[in-house]
Amino acid sequence: MAGRHWRGSRAVVTTPFHQPSEIQRGRIAYRRRQTIRSVLLAALSTGIVGVLLAVAVTGAPGWERVKQSFFSPEVAWRYLPEILDGLWLNVRLLVVCAGLALALGLLIATLRTLRGPVFFPVRALATGYTYTFRGLPLIIVIYLMAFGIPGLRLQGTPGVLVLGGAALVITYGAYLAEVFRAGIESVHPSQLAAARSLGLTYRQTMRHVVLPQAIRRVAPPLLNDTVALQKDVGLVSLAGPIDAVRAAQIGVAQDANYTPYIVAGVLFVLLALPLIGVTDWVTLRAARRQSAGS
Amino acid sequence: MLLSCENVRKTFGTTVVLDDLSLRVDEHQVVALIGASGSGKSTLLRCVNLLTDIDDGTIRLDGEDITDPRVDPDEVRQRIGMVFQSYNLFPHMTVLRNITLAPERVHRRPAAEIREQAMEWLGRVGLADKADSYPDRLSGGQQQRVAIVRSLVNSPRLLLLDEVTSALDPELVGEVLTMIRGLKDEGMTMVLATHEMGFARQVADQVVFLDGGRVLEAGPPERVLGDPTEPRTRQFLARIIEAGRL
Numbered sequence: 001m002a003g004r005h006w007r008g009s010r011a012v013v014t015t016p017f018h019q020p021s022e023i024q025r026g027r028i029a030y031r032r033r034q035t036i037r038s039v040l041l042a043a044l045s046t047g048i049v050g051v052l053l054a055v056a057v058t059g060a061p062g063w064e065r066v067k068q069s070f071f072s073p074e075v076a077w078r079y080l081p082e083i084l085d086g087l088w089l090n091v092r093l094l095v096v097c098a099g100l101a102l103a104l105g106l107l108i109a110t111l112r113t114l115r116g117p118v119f120f121p122v123r124a125l126a127t128g129y130t131y132t133f134r135g136l137p138l139i140i141v142i143y144l145m146a147f148g149i150p151g152l153r154l155q156g157t158p159g160v161l162v163l164g165g166a167a168l169v170i171t172y173g174a175y176l177a178e179v180f181r182a183g184i185e186s187v188h189p190s191q192l193a194a195a196r197s198l199g200l201t202y203r204q205t206m207r208h209v210v211l212p213q214a215i216r217r218v219a220p221p222l223l224n225d226t227v228a229l230q231k232d233v234g235l236v237s238l239a240g241p242i243d244a245v246r247a248a249q250i251g252v253a254q255d256a257n258y259t260p261y262i263v264a265g266v267l268f269v270l271l272a273l274p275l276i277g278v279t280d281w282v283t284l285r286a287a288r289r290q291s292a293g294s
Numbered sequence: 295m296l297l298s299c300e301n302v303r304k305t306f307g308t309t310v311v312l313d314d315l316s317l318r319v320d321e322h323q324v325v326a327l328i329g330a331s332g333s334g335k336s337t338l339l340r341c342v343n344l345l346t347d348i349d350d351g352t353i354r355l356d357g358e359d360i361t362d363p364r365v366d367p368d369e370v371r372q373r374i375g376m377v378f379q380s381y382n383l384f385p386h387m388t389v390l391r392n393i394t395l396a397p398e399r400v401h402r403r404p405a406a407e408i409r410e411q412a413m414e415w416l417g418r419v420g421l422a423d424k425a426d427s428y429p430d431r432l433s434g435g436q437q438q439r440v441a442i443v444r445s446l447v448n449s450p451r452l453l454l455l456d457e458v459t460s461a462l463d464p465e466l467v468g469e470v471l472t473m474i475r476g477l478k479d480e481g482m483t484m485v486l487a488t489h490e491m492g493f494a495r496q497v498a499d500q501v502v503f504l505d506g507g508r509v510l511e512a513g514p515p516e517r518v519l520g521d522p523t524e525p526r527t528r529q530f531l532a533r534i535i536e537a538g539r540l
Contacts, residue, residue, distance in 0.1 A: 005425075105470065112297075123526065190378060190380060190382045191382060192385075193340075193345050193378070193382065194376075194378060194382035194384070194441075195343060195384075196368075196371060197343050197345065197369075197371055197374070197375075197376040197445070198371070198395070198396035198400065198444070198445070198448065199368055199369075199371045199372035199396055199400040199448065200368070200395075200396060200399060200400060202397050203366050204400070208384075208399065209384055210394060213386050214385050216386065
C-alpha cells in the first residue's frame with residue numbers, strides 16, 4: 001500500500017517494497033511459460049501458411065509468365081519516376097478534396113437539422129442531395145462532371161482536374177454528411193435540454209454543445225471514409241489528368257507489361273498506411289473512452 | 295407571486311400527464327413536488343422551462359404569460375435555472391467552461407467578470423480545485439453541485455430542481471442537499487421535484503402532492519407529510535416509509 005507521510009510542509013509519497021507471495025510467484029511463472037508457448041505456436045503456423053502459399057503461387061503452371069508481365073523489376077524501375085510524379089498529384093488532390101468534402105458533409109448534416117417551415121426547401125434539398133449522391137456511382141459522377149460540364153461551352157469552365165475533384169467532393173460529401181448526421185443524432189437529448197435551459201439558442205446549442213460532441217464521436221468513421229477517398233482519388237484518371245493510375249496505364253500500354261499497375265498499387269497502399277494507422281489509433285482511443293464510461 | 299400555473303394540461307398521445315393543474319409559487323418560496331413516478335412532477339418542471347409545450351392552460355412568470363406563442367422561449371429560459379436528475383454537464387468542456395458558456399454567449403458579459411464569479415461560486419461549494427477538470431473526473435455529487443452552480447451564474451429568478459439527488463449514492467446526497475439549503479437561506483425561489491421526504495419537510499415552505507397529473511393536496515410540510523387528509527397521500531407516504539425513505 002502506498003502511504004502519504006507529511007514531513008514538515010513537504011508531502012512524501014512512498015511505496016513500500018512488496019515481496020510477492022509463493023502463490024503469486026507460481027502464477028507469474030505459469031503465465032510466462034504460456035506466453036512463450038503461444039509465441040512459438042504463432043511463429044510456427046505463420047511459417048507453414050507462408051510456405052504453402054509460396055508453393056501454390058510459384059508452382060502454378062502460368063507462374064513464369066505472370067512473373068514476367070506483373071513483377072518485372074526493370075519495368076518497375078523504368079516507370080517509377082513517372083508514377084511517383086502522378087502520385088504527387090493524387091496526394092494534393094486528396095488533401096484538397098478531403099478538406100472540402102468534410103466541410104460540405106458537415107454543412108449538409110447541419111442544414112438537415114434546421115427546424116421551422118422556412119427551412120423546408122433547404123432541408124429537402126440537403127436530403128435529396130445525400131440520397132442521390134450516395135446512390136450514384138462515382139464513375140458516372142466523374143464522367144458527368146468532366147465531360148458534361150465542358151460540353152456546355154460556358155465561359156470560364158475549369159479544367160478536367162478541378163471538375164474531377166469536384167465530383168469526388170460531391171460524392172464523398174454525401175457519405176460524410178450521413179456520418180455527421182449519425183453523430184449529431186447520437187448526442188443525448190438531455191444535452192440539448194441542458195443547453196436550452198441555460199438560455200442558449202438552437203444555433204448556439206448546435207455549435208457549442210452538439211457538434212463538438214458529435215464530431216468527436218464520429219472521428220473514426222470519418223477517417224475511414226477518408227481512407228476510401230484516398231483510393232478513389234485515382235479514379236480522376238478517367239477524366240484525363242495524369243495521376244499515378246494514369247501514368248501506370250501509359251506505361252502498361254507502352255511496354256505491354258502490367259508491372260506499372262503493381263507499382264502504383266503498392267504506392268497507394270504505402271500512402272494509405274499512415275492514415276489507416278491514425279484511424280486505428282483514434283478508434284481504439286474512442287473505444288477506451290467509451291468503456292471508461294464517459 | 296413569481297410563478298403561477300393555471301389549469302395546465304399536457305398529454306403525450308392518449309396519456310394525460312398534467313390534468314387541469316394549478317399551482318402558485320411566491321418569491322423566496324420553496325415548493326416541493328412529491329408523488330409517485332409518472333405523477334407529472336418532471337413534466338411540470340419541463341413545461342415551466344418551456345422545454346415541453348403545454349396543451350392548455352397558462353403559465354405566468356412575474357405576471358407575464360410565458361406560454362403565449364409570441365414569447366421568445368430563449369429569453370424566458372434565461373430567467374429560469376434548471377438542474378436535472380442526471381446532471382447533464384457538457385462532457386467535452388471543463389467544469390469552468392460548463393459554467394461560463396451561457397453567461398458568455400447568452401448574457402454577453404465580459405469574460406473576466408464571468409470567470410471571477412464562476413470561481414467564487416466554485417470556491418463556495420468547495421470545488422475550486424476542480425475548475426479545469428472534465429466532468430467524468432468528478433463524483434456524482436460533485437457533478438451535481440457544478441450543475442447547480444452552472445444554473446445559478448445567470449442569476450435566475452427561479453430555480454427548478456428535477457430529482458437532483460435521485461441518481462446519487464446515498465453518501466453523496468448530503469452535500470447536494472446542504473447546497474440547496476444554503477440557496478434557500480439566500481432567498482432563492484425554488485421548485486423541486488423530490489423523493490427525499492425528510493429534506494422536503496426541512497426545506498420546503500409548501501409541499502404539493504401530485505397524483506395522476508393533478509394537485510391532490512398542497513400545504514405546509516407538517517400538514518401534508520404529517521397529517522394528510524387525502525387517502526392517496528397517506529397511501530403514498532406509507533409506501534415511502536415502508537421503503538425506509540422517511
